[in-house]
Amino acid sequence: MRTFRAGLLACCLFVALCPPVHAEPAPSGRDVAKAREAVRERSNDLxxxxxxxxxxxxxxxxxxxxxxxxxxxxxxxxxxxxxxxxxxxxxxxxxxxxxxxxxxxxxxxxxxxxxxxxxxxxxxxxxxxxxxxxxxxxxxxxxxxxxxxxxxxxxxxxxxxxxxxxxxxxxxxxxxxxxxxxxxxxxxxxxxxxxxxxxxxxxxxxxxxxxxxxxxxxxxxAARSHAELLARRREAAKLVSGGSAFGDAAANWALTQLGKPYVWAADGPDTYDCSGLTMRAWERAGVRLDHWTGTQWTSGPHVPLDQLRRGDLLFFAYNTSDPATIHHVGIYVGRGLMVHAPQTGDVVRVASIWRGDLVGATRPR
Missing domain, CATH: 1.10.287 (Helix Hairpins)
Structure with a gap:
């Protein structure tokens, strides 16, 4: 009975917190940056x-x-x-x-x-x-x-x-x-x-x-044309979805993983640690992240907490004034809530973002 109720709760949360997922993800910021790097390399050769x-x-x-x-x-x-x-x-x-x-x-x-x-x-x-x-x-x-x-x-x-x-x-x-x-x-x-x-x-x-x-x-x-095409597609996607299509895709996928056990250093598909879960969620949105909170913190611009959008990464630190002490990450799903893989013995679940060790948020790109 308890398992049935947990599953029912997860389904309700998914329906309540998930907007429609776009079928074709736009190029990520990393894809655009990689294309532009190819332009620079070929320009140097030229x-x-x-x-x-x-x-x-x-x-x-x-x-x-x-x-x-x-x-x-x-x-x-x-x-x-x-x-x-x-x-x-x-x-x-x-x-x-x-x-x-x-x-x-x-x-x-x-x-x-x-x-x-x-x-x-x-x-x-x-x-x-x-x-x-x-x-x-x-x-x-x-x-x-x-x-x-x-x-x-x-x-x-x-x-x-x-x-x-x-x-x-x-x-x-x-x-x-x-x-x-x-x-x-x-x-x-x-x-x-x-x-x-x-x-x-x-x-x-x-x-x-x-x-x-x-x-x-x-x-x-050719490289410049490709980079410009990716950049235009990315900007067009931002205009169409208000810039939240990638975050929506990442948040929606994270909600499908509720109830899976926390395992240290795991990155799916059956078990996760905190950064393994967020890495796989943004991977579904077309953005590649490292399996480490250190580089996930610097994977995009930091956003004020009053401007959070679905899919933004939330970071928690031992010392909130020192990002070097970050030890945990979750993914924002809206309404002041996040999906995260908390700790050993727990499972992927939804929780409030408002904790005393919250240090800030990053919007990957």
């Missing part, structure tokens, strides 16, 4: 990618400018190479003239030797002078020969020597100038090719970073 892209674009600009400089340097070397080739052609023409002059001088010397000494036996000193490469012995030799010749003969030999010197100088200048300019042009060409390759590689890297930035921007936009 900012990092944008910074890398800016660095890559700056480097690309520097490399492009360097390529332009090297291309122009290469163009300059090619102009100088063409000039050197023209100069070499001109020098080759002068060299041909000089070689012809050397040949004429040699013929004059040979004729002079034949006329003067009469035959090849006496021509050897003169030929030696023609092919002499210098040195002290060479100078003494030339002096001896020249001393034997008349002024006219000495002039002929001197002209041969001078034409040979001029021809050698022209030949060396033509070869060296063109070779040096070819080397400079080749060096400029290699530098240009290397710079163009660096630009191509940097452009590819920049394109990859641009694609990544675009993808991250899309993710940020």
């Amino acid at each position: 900012a990092a990618a944008s910074a890398k892209l800016a660095t890559a674009q700056s480097r690309l600009a520097r490399l492009t400018a360097e390529v332009e400089r090297l291309v122009e340097a290469y163009n300059g070397e090619m102009v100088r190479l063409r000039n050197a080739e023209q100069a070499a052609s001109q020098a080759q023409a002068r060299l041909a003239t000089a070689d012809a002059e050397v040949e004429r001088a040699r013929q004059d010397v040979a004729l002079l030797a034949t006329e003067t000494y009469g035959g090849w036996a006496t021509l050897a000193p003169i030929i030696g002078m023609i092919v002499d490469q210098g040195g002290a012995d060479g100078r003494l030799h030339r002096a001896g020969v020249l001393g034997q010749l008349s002024g006219e003969r000495a002039a002929i030999l001197a002209r041969l020597r001078d034409t040979q010197v001029v021809a050698a100088i022209l030949r060396t200048e033509a070869v060296n100038a063109r070779a040096a300019q070819q080397a400079a042009a080749e060096s400029a060409r290699r530098a240009k090719i290397a710079a163009e390759a660096a630009v191509a590689g940097q452009r590819r890297e920049t394109q990859v970073l641009q694609a990544r930035e675009h993808r991250l921007q899309q993710r940020v936009d």
